[in-house]
């Protein structure tokens with residue numbers, strides 16, 4: 001589906017990042033619901049002269065998801081700004097001290113689901129882009145928005161398909177800024193220039209059920225499981241790389257499902273997740289884990305090892321002029337140079353990196369997905385100024401990305 005809206009009248013000034021964040025928070029866009037969020041952004045961007053498209057993507061057994069692509073300008077360079085308009089569920093609504101979809105401001109803090117992840121970041125970047133083009137109508141190049149409604153859900157009908165769709169329309173991007181909340185505590189803390197990969201493995205050890213008083217008639221699988229898990233933990237996977245921490249394996253569950261104290265269980269199961277750096281691919285890492293388990297098991301332990309398919313590979317946007325430009329903008333507005341980091345979970349940047357270099361920067365993420373999610377009004381206005389400054393440098397006539 002593709003729809004073009006006529007420029008409607010808005011009840012607020014969309015170059016005000018606080019008003020735009022409030023309006024967005026008031027749209028209950030819990031994945032997969034559009035909740036009015038993309039319609040609002042379509043109206044905002046259409047009014048500002050963007051051409052707006054709203055492709056809907058489908059997959060078997062999944063809800064249809066609405067997405068938005070918008071662009072102003074016809075020439076290069078093309079700076080893409082990416083984000084998601086969906087939010088995670090409210091959780092225990094009674095535990096909230098403010099309406100999770102109210103966008104209420106109390107003592108300089110804006111409350112609501114998505115305030116920091118990431119309606120606030122999205123709003124601040126849109127406001128900045130609108131103000132930049134309003135003040136520089138002759139600015140060279142193009143600004144494009146890639147906004148998905150499926151980041152917090154299965155992420156099947158979101159950014160992956162939106163990027164492919166844009167490419168099929170002939171769209172190309174020189175760089176991308178993704179507005180996820182990257183800052184741990186203050187707006188000058190952290191830019192993300194890559195992300196670790198994620199690999200989940202499932203280990204099953206078979207034994208033989210029996211009476212604990214007659215262990216020679218049974219075979220306890222817990223003994224073998226402990227041996228295998230110890231082998232996985234014995235040696236670090238690596239020592240880290242230039243821009244990445246060491247890869248880390250965490251056992252996330254360990255089960256035998258045995259309620260009785262006088263029975264040797266028949267089977268033990270464990271699941272582990274590895275957050276890995278750029279010295280591995282999912283394939284080389286799986287091979288290393290298989291080798292460790294095989295050697296530890298020898299002929300003694302009967303086991304099965306399986307890995308879940310993953311689309312989360314480790315990637316890095318090498319620090320260069322674009323990364324420096326983002327860091328310069330942050331430093332100019334906050335007085336402090338942000339750290340370049342690859343920490344944290346995965347994000348849609350792992351899909352965008354297949355199309356162009358991508359850097360992530362957004363508001364302070366301390367309360368994301370929590371009860372009473374909130375963002376400081378001052379952080380929204382700071383992000384608007386930082387983004388505006390970045391656009392100034394990016395589209396400066398002397399700059400050729």
Ligand SMILES: [Zn+2]
Nearest residue numbers: 117118151180
């Ligand atoms: Zn997010």
